[in-house]
Amino acid sequence: MSTASAQHQRLRQQEVYLDNNATTPVLPCAAAAVMHHMQTCFGNPSSSHSTGIKAKVELEATRALARKVIGASSGQIVFTSGATEGIQTSIVAALQAAKNRGQTGPEVLLLYGATEHKAVPESLKHWNQVLQLGATVKAIPVNSQGLLDLDFIRRHLPQTALICTMAANNETGVKQDLALLEKVIRSANPDVLWMVDCVQALGKMQLDIANTSIDYAPFSGHKLYAPKGIGFLYVRHGAPYQPFIAGGGQEAGLRSGTENLPGIAALHAIFTELDKKAGSVFQPETVLWQYREALLSALRAVFPTLVLNSDAPFIVPTTLNFSVPGFYSKDIMDLFDAAGIRISSGSACSSKVPSSFVLDAMGLESWRSQGAIRLSFGPAMTAAECETACHAIRRLAVIVQRCCLVLSDAEPLSDNAVSGLTQLKHEDMCSYLLVCAKSQQAVIIDPVMALANRLANMVQGQGLQLVAILDTHLHQDHRSARDDLTALLGLQQEGATDVLGWPFSQAVIECGDYQLSKIATPGHSAESRSYLLSQQGVRVAAFVGDLLLPGGVGRLDLADSDPAAFQQSLKTLNRMVTPDTLLLSSHDYAQRFFTTFAIATKEQPLFGALLTENDNPPGWLQTLRQQSAALCQASQYQCGVVEVSWSDAKAVVDTPELQAFLQQQPDVMVVDVREPYEQSAGALGPYLPEGTVVQQWPLSRLCDALLSGALRKEQRLLLVCRSGNRSLVAAKVLNRAGFAEVYNLKGGFAMLS
CATH class of the missing domain: 3.90.1150.10 (Aspartate Aminotransferase, domain 1)
Incomplete structure (x- = not known):
């Protein structure tokens, strides 16, 4: 490898893995045990010859160690494929026992903690239906610390057949007081069956299961440095048990199927470390x-x-x-x-x-x-x-400051300053920040409350002069952040603007090289207007609120909506822009970012009639009624109807093909669509073939790339992000806009790392 290539590879960042509650790497001692029992001590524990006997000894030695590390001197230890199987086995056994006792019908309760892993409530619901108990599955509330509501348990436990709780929560790490919980459970219902999910507990908190009345306790190996596909289940002596897997009678008939001896050997290595009094890899x-x-x-x-x-x-x-x-x-x-x-x-x-x-x-x-x-x-x-x-x-501290994600006491940083148009999104709502880098002036359009701090940080962090904060209409589904931004940024605009933020004294808003003019475009609502954006005298875009949406139209069934006015507004706007002028909406339900009259007419032929007919073209009122009915039936408020198409994607490039693709397409432009803070935190270059030139156009700046001409329809583009998801969205957007050759790196550069 050349010196340059070696340096190129060294630029790749070392992975820092801090998601151990999801899964863990396999400890070297566990990996060595796996390999030994795959290649050397590979016998079937059910075989009677010497190789099988050695395997059986390993199996039982691991079972004995499992008892020791969880404090289970009695009861059964059953090796499973992992926690999900242990949960299923416990629930099936408990529900079958309840059914045998005649505990059926909606008055019988199956309780689980409201913060349990989804495997628990979903299993309860599934087996309650399959076994036809007809019981009521009910969540136990928790307080703000995540602790179970003991009064709720006391009240409901007399009618309960099974209660499921956790030792430690996988998201928050909250641990339940098992001793107190046991006292409450057994005083309210001594006979209720009790399962405790111990997946996140082993190695992190003290367990003494034999001295409790816990009936079932599932554990998982891969949460504690063993391979995936191995776990074990504790079953209290005398607790009802129904084999979940029948067959050859392995595990004393409790769980059939040839045992996963390599996985069990890994558990042996883990348990040995847990059991050490000194020198263990596990920290106190x-x-x-x-x-x-x-x-x-x-x-x-x-x-x-x-x-x-x-x-x-x-x-x-x-x-x-x-x-x-x-x-x-x-x-x-x-x-x-x-x-x-x-x-x-x-x-x-x-x-x-x-x-x-x-x-x-x-x-x-x-x-x-x-x-x-x-x-x-x-x-x-x-x-x-x-x-x-x-x-x-x-x-990362300097990166979040430089990208204005947080404010600092430092002087505004200009090396990463935003220029042009940035489109920020919260769910389906869009806010826009227009910045002229030369004059350091800015305008905010349709500010969303959830984005107020981000917008304020961007303005303050770059030392921008905010010229105006505008709304295109009075939003029905959310409150404008205009007043909050005015307060956050210390602006003095009271009484100087109309209801949508336009300064009374100005016919045109100047923002350095940009100019904004306003036109009334009622229809969606009576006060709706559009803002025409020009750059050095050339009209380049229009902010249209909910008049038009990418892939649809704004709703016209509000109290002050007017379909006739809507049609006239469309005609007015159409006369003032070209067919390819970007139309920027305040909602984007289909991840399309913008529309144009050319695209809208192609996607919805009715637009052509609306723009050419004098009034109410055939089918228009019927379409409105259908849209209104669909909007009223929607599960959440929507400001318009959008037809979603999944046919926009064109070509993908698999990561193994990347180098050959770049060699065959030397003129392709590689575009990184991640956001600026991601690009600053981790460069894309080291993951690509040496010498590859990368253009940086974040998804939030995609519209600006089109306005500025940085991305042109005749270019061949390869879009890249971390996972391939955002680059696929960008590919769909650009294909919809008429780009003929747009490629997406499948799986993103995560597959290259």
Whole structure:
């Protein structure tokens, strides 16, 4: 390898893995045990020859160690494929026992903690239906610390057949007081069956299961440095048990199927380390708390306003769950991932801003739930690993300041200044920041409350002079952030503007090289207007509010909507722009970013009639009635109807083909569509073939790339992001706009790292 190539490779960031609650790397001693039992001691424990006998000895030695590390001197230890199987087995056994006792019907309760892993409530619902108990599955509320409501348990337990709780929560690290919980459970219902999910407990908190009345306790290997596909289940002596898997009678008939001996050998190695009195790879609890404090200090150096969603003394030390005002979890995850730091949000993705059902159950504010980040380390973390993680986190402080994600006392930084048009989104709502870099002037259009802090940081962080804050109409579905931004930025505009923020004294708003003029475009609402954007006298775009949407039209069934006025507004706007002028809306339900009259007419032929007919073209009123009915039936408020098409994507490039593709297409422009803070945190270049030139056009600046001519329809483009998802969105947008050769790197550069 050449010196340049070696340096190119060294630029790739070392991965800092801080998502151990999701899974862990396999410890070297466990990996060695796996290989030994795959290649040397590979016998079937059911075989009677010497090789099988050796395997059987390993199996039973591991079972004995499992008893020791969880404090289970009695009861059964059953090896499983992991926690999900253990949960299913426990629930099936308990529900079958309830059915045999005649505990059926809706008055019988199946209780679970509201913050349980989804595997528990989903399994309860599934097997309740399959076994036809007809019982009522009910969540136990928690308080703001995530602790179970004991009064609720006392009231409902007499009617309960099975109660499911956790030892430690996977998102927040909150641990339940099992001794107190047992006292409450057994005083209210001595006979109720009790399952405790112990997946996040082993190695992080003391367990003494034999001295409890816990009936079932599932464990998972891959949460504690063993491979995936191995776990075990504790079953209390005398607790009902129904084999979940029947067959050859392995595990004393409790769980058939040839045992996963390599996985069990890995558990043996893990249990041996846990059992050591000294010299173990597992750190004592006091050291884990020290690591937590060091990591928290590093996080606060980056985000001074960080708020913890769970804290001592209610948690295990290895989990940090936090939120930062003004940030969604995806923002922070993308930033950290670009820097090679792996964390998680603890919540599933959706078309909306995802929220944490765990934090929702705790009653925390929505911004904390939508912005929740889980940083989790393992009990085998070393001091060197902690130091490396803290250093990697702290280096992000200057990046979030330079990109104006947070404000600092430093002078405004101009090396990463935003220029031109930035489109920011919250769920389906769009806000726009227009900046003239030369004059350092800015205009904000359709500010959304959830984006107010971000917009204020961008204005203040770059030392911009805010010329105006405008709304295109009085929004029905959300409150404008105009007044809040005025207060945040200390502007003096009271009485100087109309109801939508336009200065009374100005016919045209000057923003350096940009000019904004206004035209009335009623229809969606009576006061709706559009703002025509010109650059050095050339009209380049229009901010149209909810008059037109990318892929549809604004709703026309509001109290002050007027379909006739809508048609006239379309005609007025059409006369003042070209067919290819970008039309920028205040909502984007289909991830299309903009529309034009040419695109709108092609996508919805009725537009052609609306623009040419004198009034009410055939089919128009019927279409309106259908749209109104669809909007009224929608599960949430929408400002318009959009036809979503999934046929916009063109070509993808698989990562193994990348080098050959770039050699065959030397004129292709590689475009990084990640946001500026991600690009600053982790350069894309080292993941691509040496010498590849990368253009940086974030998704939020895609419209500006078109306005400025930086991206042109005749160019051949390869779009790249971390996972391939955002670059696919950008590819669809550009293909829709008429770009003929747009390629997407499938799987993103994560597949190259």
